[in-house]
Amino acid sequence: MEEGFKEADVVVERTYRTQVQTHMPLETHGVVVDWNSDVMMIYASTQNTNAVRNEMASVFNLPKSKVRVVCDFMGGGFGAKHSAGSFGPMAANLAKKSGRPVWLMMDRKEEHHSEGNRPNSIQYLKIGAKKDGTLTGIQQRSHGTAGVALGAGVGRIAQILYPCPNFATEQYDVLTNAGPGAAWRAPGNVQGAFGLEQAIDELAEKLNVDPLSYRNQIDKSEVRKVERQRGAKLFDWSRRQPAGSDKGIVKKGLGIGQSTWPRFVTLDSSVEVKIHNDGGVEIRSGVQDIGTGTKTILAQVVAEELGLQVKDITVNIGDTFFPVGPGSGGSVVTGSITPPTRNAAFEAKNALLKLVAKEWKTDSSELFIENGQVSSKKDAGLKMPFKEATKLMQTSQISKIASRSDDYGGFQQPWGLAYGDLGSVQFAEVSVNTETGFVKVDKIVAAHSCGRPLNIGQLESQINGGVIQGVSYALYENRVMDKGTGHMMNANVDQYKVPFSMEIPEIETIIVEEYSALSSTDAYGIGEPANIATAAAIANAVYNAIGVRLYEIPITPSSILKALNKVS
Amino acid sequence: MNKFSWYEAKSVEDALEQVNSTVSEELYQATDKAAVFKSGGIDVFDWVKEGLLKPQKIVNIRNIPDLDKISYDPKKGMSIGSNVTLAEIASNPETKNHYWALHQAVNHAATPQLRNMSTLGGNIAQRNRCWYFRSADHDCFRKGGARCFARQSETGENENHAIIDNGSCVSVHASSIATALMAFNASVVIINGKGEKKEVTMDDFFVTAGKDIAMENILQAKEIITEIILPAPTKNTKSAYIKQVARESYDWSLGDVAVVFEVSGNTCRSASIVLGAAAPVPYRSMEAQQAIENKTINSENAFAAAEAAMKIARPLAKNGYKVPLFIATLKQAILEIS
Ligand SMILES: Cc1cc2nc3c(=O)[nH]c(=O)nc-3n(C[C@H](O)[C@H](O)[C@H](O)COP(=O)(O)OP(=O)(O)OC[C@H]3O[C@@H](n4cnc5c(N)ncnc54)[C@H](O)[C@@H]3O)c2cc1C
Numbered sequence: 001m002e003e004g005f006k007e008a009d010v011v012v013e014r015t016y017r018t019q020v021q022t023h024m025p026l027e028t029h030g031v032v033v034d035w036n037s038d039v040m041m042i043y044a045s046t047q048n049t050n051a052v053r054n055e056m057a058s059v060f061n062l063p064k065s066k067v068r069v070v071c072d073f074m075g076g077g078f079g080a081k082h083s084a085g086s087f088g089p090m091a092a093n094l095a096k097k098s099g100r101p102v103w104l105m106m107d108r109k110e111e112h113h114s115e116g117n118r119p120n121s122i123q124y125l126k127i128g129a130k131k132d133g134t135l136t137g138i139q140q141r142s143h144g145t146a147g148v149a150l151g152a153g154v155g156r157i158a159q160i161l162y163p164c165p166n167f168a169t170e171q172y173d174v175l176t177n178a179g180p181g182a183a184w185r186a187p188g189n190v191q192g193a194f195g196l197e198q199a200i201d202e203l204a205e206k207l208n209v210d211p212l213s214y215r216n217q218i219d220k221s222e223v224r225k226v227e228r229q230r231g232a233k234l235f236d237w238s239r240r241q242p243a244g245s246d247k248g249i250v251k252k253g254l255g256i257g258q259s260t261w262p263r264f265v266t267l268d269s270s271v272e273v274k275i276h277n278d279g280g281v282e283i284r285s286g287v288q289d290i291g292t293g294t295k296t297i298l299a300q301v302v303a304e305e306l307g308l309q310v311k312d313i314t315v316n317i318g319d320t321f322f323p324v325g326p327g328s329g330g331s332v333v334t335g336s337i338t339p340p341t342r343n344a345a346f347e348a349k350n351a352l353l354k355l356v357a358k359e360w361k362t363d364s365s366e367l368f369i370e371n372g373q374v375s376s377k378k379d380a381g382l383k384m385p386f387k388e389a390t391k392l393m394q395t396s397q398i399s400k401i402a403s404r405s406d407d408y409g410g411f412q413q414p415w416g417l418a419y420g421d422l423g424s425v426q427f428a429e430v431s432v433n434t435e436t437g438f439v440k441v442d443k444i445v446a447a448h449s450c451g452r453p454l455n456i457g458q459l460e461s462q463i464n465g466g467v468i469q470g471v472s473y474a475l476y477e478n479r480v481m482d483k484g485t486g487h488m489m490n491a492n493v494d495q496y497k498v499p500f501s502m503e504i505p506e507i508e509t510i511i512v513e514e515y516s517a518l519s520s521t522d523a524y525g526i527g528e529p530a531n532i533a534t535a536a537a538i539a540n541a542v543y544n545a546i547g548v549r550l551y552e553i554p555i556t557p558s559s560i561l562k563a564l565n566k567v568s
Numbered sequence: 569m570n571k572f573s574w575y576e577a578k579s580v581e582d583a584l585e586q587v588n589s590t591v592s593e594e595l596y597q598a599t600d601k602a603a604v605f606k607s608g609g610i611d612v613f614d615w616v617k618e619g620l621l622k623p624q625k626i627v628n629i630r631n632i633p634d635l636d637k638i639s640y641d642p643k644k645g646m647s648i649g650s651n652v653t654l655a656e657i658a659s660n661p662e663t664k665n666h667y668w669a670l671h672q673a674v675n676h677a678a679t680p681q682l683r684n685m686s687t688l689g690g691n692i693a694q695r696n697r698c699w700y701f702r703s704a705d706h707d708c709f710r711k712g713g714a715r716c717f718a719r720q721s722e723t724g725e726n727e728n729h730a731i732i733d734n735g736s737c738v739s740v741h742a743s744s745i746a747t748a749l750m751a752f753n754a755s756v757v758i759i760n761g762k763g764e765k766k767e768v769t770m771d772d773f774f775v776t777a778g779k780d781i782a783m784e785n786i787l788q789a790k791e792i793i794t795e796i797i798l799p800a801p802t803k804n805t806k807s808a809y810i811k812q813v814a815r816e817s818y819d820w821s822l823g824d825v826a827v828v829f830e831v832s833g834n835t836c837r838s839a840s841i842v843l844g845a846a847a848p849v850p851y852r853s854m855e856a857q858q859a860i861e862n863k864t865i866n867s868e869n870a871f872a873a874a875e876a877a878m879k880i881a882r883p884l885a886k887n888g889y890k891v892p893l894f895i896a897t898l899k900q901a902i903l904e905i906s
Contacts, residue, residue: 435896436812437889476814480699484723485706489699500817556814557822558727558889567888 004137004166008128010206016125016195017552018535020145020479021118021184022111022488024496027075029115030105031084033091040092042069044084045105047077048327049286053320055084060092064320071318074290078469079183080116081290082327112491116182117479119144119152119173121191125199133207133217137166144191145174146181155188157532158196160421161260162218177486183329185469186261186528190535194553197257197536202549205243211540212237212256223514224258224423227447230510235427235445244547249435252442253545255428257537260421261331261529263451265411269336269404270323273302273344275352276397279387281306281313287325287337288318292527293458294333300454301338301521305345307369308386323401331422331525334454336404339519344402346520351400355392356384409518420516422529424448426467428537429505432545434564437557441471441503441538447510448529452522456511463509463530470534471505472498478554570622575603577629584761584790586627591695592783594621596712605629605792607651607687611694611742619704620711630687635794640666645800650689650793654745658683667798669807669826673748676811679818689793692746692756692773696784696848697820698729698739709781710737719884727886728822731894732847737777738884740845741784744821746770747844748809750852751826754798761790767797774849784849804830804837808904810897811844821845823893827901829865834906836860843877843894853877860902870902871895 005011032043040062046052049069057067074081091104106115121144128137138159144152153171184190204214212232216225232238240254272284283302289295299313306313317325326336349369356374357364366377374389376382427445432438444467453459476497480489490496515522535553543549548563561567577583589602591612603625606612615621629635635651640662648657657663657674664671678686700706700717707713718726718738729738750770759765773785787793807828813819824844830837839857842850856877863869874895881891 433896436893438812480725482700482706482717482723482725484717484720487703487705489703489725495699497814497819500815502816556727556889557812557893558886561889561892566892568891 001137001139001166001168004164005126005128007130007136009131010203011126011128012199012202012206013126014195014199014202014551016121016123016198018121018191018194019477019554020120021473021477022179022479022496023078023080023116023182023184024111024493024498025076025078028106028108028111029081029085029087031088031091032101032103033088033095034101035092035095036099038066040067042067042088042092044069044071044088045074045077045081046071046288047074047079047081047290047329048083049288049318049320050324051082051327052084052088056088056092059084059089067320069320071288074288077290077328078185079187079329082183082329085115108493109491112479112488112496113179116184117147117179118184118187118190119146119181121152121154123154123191123195125158125195127199127203129203129207131207133209133214135162135164135218138164140169142170143172143174145176145178147176147178149180149182151181151183151187153188154192154195155186157189157192157259161196161258162200163220178481179488185466185531189259189261189532190473193257193259193532193536194539197533198539198549198551201255201540201543215256215258219258221260221421221423223421223449223512224425226512227423227425227449227510230512231425231427231445231447234508234510235429237427240544243544246545250431250433251545253430253432253541253543255430255537255540255542255544257426257428257533257540259424259529259532261424261532263335263411263420263422263524264330264332265404266326266332266336267404267407268324269326269340270401271298271325271337271341271344272323272399272401273341273348274397274399275348275390277390277393279390281308283313283315283317283341284322285317285325285337286320286322287333288328290328292328292333292462293455294337296458297334297338297454298341301341302345305342306349306386308372312372331528333525335451335519335524338454338521338523340402340404342520344400347400347402348398351398352389356389359392422448422450422524422526424529424533426533426537428534428541430538430541430545432542432560434546437560439475439542439555439560441475441505443506443508444471444534444537445508445510446530447512448526449512449514450526450529451514451516451524453511453513454521454523459511459526460509462526464507466527466530467507467534468499468504469531471503471538473553474535474538475499475554475556476503569616569619572623573625575625575627577627577632579632580759580792580794581763583627583629583632584759584792586625587790589789590783590787591615591621592787593789594623595695595710596782598622598712600624603627607690608653608685610682610686611690614702615695618702620702629792641800643800646798648688648796648798650795651687654678654683654686654688654691655680657688666801667748667752667807669751669809669828670745670748670798672809673745673811673824673826677744688745688796691743692749692796693785693787693793694742696739697742699725701739710739712782721885724885726884728820729884729887730847731881731883731887731890732843732851733776733778734847734882734884735778736781737848739848741774741847741849742820743850744811744824744844746850747824747842748826749796749798750850751807751828751840751842752798753840754796756793757795757797758787758791759794770850771852777848802830804832806831806905808901810901812893812897823890823897825894825898825901827898827905829905831865831905834865836863836865841873841877841898843898846890846894855879856898865902865906867899867903870899873902874898
């Protein structure tokens with residue numbers, strides 16, 4: 001490490017601070033448990049039906065077959081809803097005792113206090129570079145508190161975003177008597193990016209190069225290179241002026257922030273595809289749709305494989321009586337569940353085509369389905385509607401189950417099951433009122449990649465959501481805790497601030513397709529990547545506007561006016 | 569939330585018969601035997617839901633006939649019944665034409681949904697904003713407790729709190745509409761249990777924390793607001809209102825100002841300047857008024873008046889930003905008049 005800094009001509013050494021952000025989904029944590037029959041029935045607001053089932057089976061010493069978890073729709077989950085919590089067993093015990101279904105949902109205060117938060121961070125960062133910009137050393141030391149839980153690190157972003165020969169990190173968890181931390185949309189990385197991406201900007205300024213050009217030099221990712229190019233064009237990066245040079249009372253500023261997220265997969269991801277003898281097609285899996293549109297893309301994949309329309313496919317998911325699905329965390333769902341879905345559909349299709357081949361006295365490899373018709377590659381005259389074909393079945397259904405199972409594609413890394421990176425680059429335009437201290441985010445251009453995009457509308461929705469949460473993190477959210485009494489003072493939806501319609505900037509998305517051909521869909525998630533770079537890009541834009549850097553979020557009128565030396 | 573009985577008041581007399589306390593009195597004494605007024609119910613039920621107010625009876629005055637009238641007369645001015653909703657004031661053309669600052673204040677208060685529910689009487693009688701005052705976990709002076717948590721120098725979370733007159737309590741008045749009403753020299757009509765009627769100016773309606781920590785206004789048990797009266801403007805009356813909030817969509821004021829001037833040409837002949845969210849009650853800045861009266865309305869004089877207003881500010885550890893915020897906002901509001 002020391003060697004690295006000895007070689008350095010310029011060094012940036014700073015401490016960055018990020019706040020505690022408490023989970024505030026519209027639907028709080030909770031369950032309804034009905035334990036009147038042999039099977040414990042749990043209706044859960046969860047990101048992980050499978051984990052809740054396993055936890056409850058283990059707590060009550062039941063076989064997994066006697067616990068059923070159902071989650072048809074979710075009122076929001078951003079990382080904190082992966083477990084049965086303490087409320088699950090409580091409700092189950094009460095259901096047993098009372099012989100009645102028990103409804104147990106957190107109220108808003110309980111949700112803020114006890115159901116998870118993004119831990120804070122105090123990050124020391126030292127980065128050295130040679131005159132020509134070559135990075136020589138990155139040293140990181142962070143402290144954070146996840147209250148009575150663990151997980152206050154700042155992720156791997158400083159380690160992997162820009163390759164550097166000398167890297168060291170120490171990340172400390174400080175235990176306090178406060179509500180527990182939990183996963184939250186790209187845990188650790190959002191905090192880490194806030195520090196790193198500001199430090200890189202500052203380094204670029206010391207080296208006297210444009211921060212975007214500097215990233216072109218030190219960032220080895222091909223996908224981010226394309227994202228920077230396309231983003232800079234759409235955003236018109238060329239209009240960026242030197243920091244603090246805008247004249248008026250309200251100053252404009254432009255900034256950039258980058259991030260990476262691995263392509264995680266969960267191998268224990270299974271799906272059943274059924275073709276019924278009346279032409280109906282059904283998908284079944286334990287995987288839940290937490291509002292991201294998983295149901296829609298599963299139908300799309302099967303429809304594509306079977307040559308049908310999306311409306312022809314019925315999706316029954318979010319039920320542990322079906323094959324085990326992945327949890328909605330790590331942005332794994334799309335990458336884990338769509339390949340087996342296609343594979344199951346493929347097998348079901350082949351079984352059906354075999355029946356048609358028998359009828360037509362030909363080989364099934366010559367047959368295909370398109371626009372709802374079974375056809376032959378050899379004989380254009382042969383046609384049979386899909387529905388007719390299903391009548392050839394001797395049983396009432398064809399059922400095929402497929403799993404992601406073995407690690408094709410080589411996702412296994414020494415530190416986890418992930419492959420490559422989902423690169424993101426975001427651009428922020430802000431206005432800062434130098435008299436009142438108010439910051440308005442005017443625009444975000446968000447360039448992202450997630451392999452093969454399956455549904456553009458849903459992807460853009462996820463990116464919009466990630467950006468809005470990033471704006472929220474940069475400017476609004478903050479757990480205010482009275483140090484004297486240990487109480488959270490703003491445990492409600494009014495004083496715990498999140499952006500509403502007027503605070504949401506114009507958001508333009510760029511989706512860069514990047515194929516790696518490592519699965520039958522080549523698709524990956526976007527939920528978390530969309531959230532990582534925003535706060536850093538905003539902080540860099542604020543600096544560009546006023547010429548004074550803020551090392552702490554949320555950025556508020558108070559912090560701006562202090563930075564401008566207007567508060568005595 | 570505790571159980572309480574509900575009484576549907578049929579008339580002002582009927583309501584005064586039923587009521588035996590005020591929200592302020594009950595929050596201070598916690599007898600759990602109170603019968604209190606509820607109009608729109610927004611503020612009353614916030615206290616009930618927090619478990620701080622446990623009324624025995626809610627006297628619903630929302631449906632009393634004739635308290636929901638709004639009228640304007642060029643000579644007498646405007647009368648707004650206590651049950652008129654904020655939404656009704658917001659869409660009233662006379663308010664917009666003759667009381668611009670009030671129109672602005674109402675339109676920037678709370679949210680459209682809340683404005684549909686909230687009444688003007690309830691709005692000016694709502695209790696103060698301070699997250700310690702409004703928390704069941706913190707027994708502060710205003711609730712009869714022994715401490716001001718917000719003031720504690722090491723631990724107080726006082727970023728939203730008062731910078732003026734904050735000696736005994738650092739909360740801020742919640743009504744951003746009162747800022748504009750006071751600037752227009754509005755008055756409040758109150759009827760008591762004996763049927764006596766009095767009219768007090770906004771300046772006299774509010775009670776500073778130094779005078780009585782238990783309340784922010786003069787209302788006693790068995791007193792009801794029936795209307796709010798705004799004097800008629802002259803053709804030389806001009807006004808402006810600006811509210812600073814963390815979020816534009818809706819938020820509580822971090823600092824709001826209402827300015828009502830009598831002008832001749834571009835000169836201010838007489839000034840009425842009120843600051844909201846600066847002190848525990850809406851604060852009339854005599855200093856700013858004096859600084860701008862008989863002066864040309866220009867950038868320099870506006871700034872001087874704004875600075876004069878902040879001379880007496882004594883910010884706490886975390887709300888120093890409010891001083892430059894008020895200076896910028898008041899300057900801007902004065903300039904909007906020119
Ligand atoms: C999220 C949120 C944001 C808000 N933002 C703002 C804002 O920006 N600006 C602002 O000004 N306000 C704001 N408010 C406050 C809101 O406007 C008030 O709570 C509301 O106006 C109260 O009116 P009400 O009719 O519901 O009163 P109630 O809750 O019914 O009554 C309030 C108090 O007045 C008493 N009372 C009511 N009517 C009379 C009467 N005729 N005579 C005597 N006493 C009476 C009651 O006993 C009670 O003590 C906000 C509220 C919320 C929840």
